[in-house]
Amino acid sequence: MTLTTAQPQTQSVVLTAYDLWKSYGSNHVVQGVNFTLNSGEILGLLGPNGAGKTTTVGMLYGAVIPSRGFVQLGQHQIQSQGRLARSSMGIVTQDDNLDPDFSVFDNLIFFAHHYRIVGKTARKRAGELLAQVGLQDYAKHRVDELSGGMKRRLVLARALINQPQVVFLDEPTTGLDPHARQDFWKLVSQLKQKGCGVLLTTHYMDEAQRLCDRLILLQQGKMIDQGTPEELIERTVGTEVVEIEGISAEIIQQLAHQYQTWYRSFGNGYLIGLPADNPHSLWECLDATNPVSLTRRHTNLDDVFLHLTGMSLE
Ligand SMILES: Nc1ncnc2c1ncn2[C@@H]1O[C@H](COP(=O)(O)OP(=O)(O)OP(=O)(O)O)[C@@H](O)[C@H]1O
Numbered sequence: 001m002t003l004t005t006a007q008p009q010t011q012s013v014v015l016t017a018y019d020l021w022k023s024y025g026s027n028h029v030v031q032g033v034n035f036t037l038n039s040g041e042i043l044g045l046l047g048p049n050g051a052g053k054t055t056t057v058g059m060l061y062g063a064v065i066p067s068r069g070f071v072q073l074g075q076h077q078i079q080s081q082g083r084l085a086r087s088s089m090g091i092v093t094q095d096d097n098l099d100p101d102f103s104v105f106d107n108l109i110f111f112a113h114h115y116r117i118v119g120k121t122a123r124k125r126a127g128e129l130l131a132q133v134g135l136q137d138y139a140k141h142r143v144d145e146l147s148g149g150m151k152r153r154l155v156l157a158r159a160l161i162n163q164p165q166v167v168f169l170d171e172p173t174t175g176l177d178p179h180a181r182q183d184f185w186k187l188v189s190q191l192k193q194k195g196c197g198v199l200l201t202t203h204y205m206d207e208a209q210r211l212c213d214r215l216i217l218l219q220q221g222k223m224i225d226q227g228t229p230e231e232l233i234e235r236t237v238g239t240e241v242v243e244i245e246g247i248s249a250e251i252i253q254q255l256a257h258q259y260q261t262w263y264r265s266f267g268n269g270y271l272i273g274l275p276a277d278n279p280h281s282l283w284e285c286l287d288a289t290n291p292v293s294l295t296r297r298h299t300n301l302d303d304v305f306l307h308l309t310g311m312s313l314e
Pocket residue numbers: 024029047048049050051052053054055056203
């Protein structure tokens with residue numbers, strides 16, 4: 001499976017979001033989102049359920065009208081030049097919305113017509129895309145004969161029919177098994193290699209950590225932090241943490257204060273950061289409290305979210 005889209009180029013800004021807000025009545029579900037997306041970059045919008053990811057992406061591709069702010073895609077503003085802007089984007093939404101009355105191949109042909117890609121050109125491109133996502137043997141099958149993972153790959157192929165510069169992937173692997181998710185991740189990585197700008201929303205931290213060059217963390221519609229996955233982890237939670245159960249609130253608070261580190265409620269116990277300069281000493285103190293369970297491990301993006309918001313991502 002290998003994908004073809006826009007040709008590789010030196011990195012340049014392909015999408016800019018300027019101060020995006022969305023309110024439903026007095027409910028401000030997106031509040032001042034600003035960022036740029038470069039060609040050949042995978043940018044992740046990460047946040048718990050209801051953080052405003054889908055609403056933000058909807059504003060980026062023109063399905064949701066911002067209450068304030070605007071989006072620039074290449075030379076075009078999405079709100080005033082939507083048709084032109086949409087000709088250089090591809091969209092994978094959360095639901096498959098494939099047409100069950102058409103074959104796999106005809107789903108692509110039908111969609112190509114939206115972009116006035118017809119006849120031999122449409123058939124050639126549809127054939128190539130099916131091969132690229134590994135569905136060439138299913139061209140004549142009905143859509144409802146495909147597995148969940150195959151449908152997702154078909155939706156991705158469909159999103160690429162117009163050779164977009166920017167691809168929006170809104171929680172694209174939700175509900176897929178681990179194998180199907182990995183297949184999908186390979187295709188997303190290939191988009192990046194081909195120079196496409198990819199905007200991905202997810203609440204899977206492994207997906208974000210594995211795929212994204214840069215992340216924006218959203219909570220209640222606000223950007224609470226951004227950076228590469230490594231930067232965010234290093235800056236926020238350090239390298240190692242301990243999961244501990246069976247320790248009193250007073251003792252964990254006292255130890256965190258003594259070692260000048262952070263802690264949060266976690267499951268039935270607590271998560272506490274190990275100081276980089278003296279991890280062993282705190283570990284020994286925790287062990288000496290005779291906890292019910294004690295686990296030392298490397299930090300991850302979920303710890304970042306827990307530290308920043310008190311909430312777990314998954
Ligand atoms: N059309 C609408 N009318 C009113 N409220 C809405 C509308 N669309 C979204 N919301 C609200 O906006 C908030 C953000 O929703 P959104 O779907 O963008 O979050 P999300 O981060 O994508 O969540 P999930 O991970 O569950 O998909 C939610 O509280 C939701 O109820």
